[in-house]
Amino acid sequence: xxxxxxxxxxxxxxxxxxxxxxxxxxxxxxxxxxxxxxxxxxxxxxxxxxxxxxxxxxxxxxxxxxxxxxxxxxxx
Numbered sequence: 001x002x003x004x005x006x007x008x009x010x011x012x013x014x015x016x017x018x019x020x021x022x023x024x025x026x027x028x029x030x031x032x033x034x035x036x037x038x039x040x041x042x043x044x045x046x047x048x049x050x051x052x053x054x055x056x057x058x059x060x061x062x063x064x065x066x067x068x069x070x071x072x073x074x075x076x
Contacts, residue, residue: 015062016059027054
């Protein structure tokens with residue numbers, strides 16, 4: 001962990017749409033499941049709006065994971 005590089009900004013920006021949309025899909029599916037306990041489901045638009053801020057920490061985690069995979073593939 002000590003020798004890991006910080007991922008470039010381009011990688012963060014490239015992966016953000018994918019991670020944010022994955023958060024939106026998972027949040028929407030979760031809201032469909034929580035209907036079983038009587039809570040209302042989120043609309044797809046609401047899930048998309050909520051995923052914008054929630055996608056940032058997920059994107060940071062995913063980008064660091066991808067950078068680690070890239071470093072491992074490079075032999076570093």
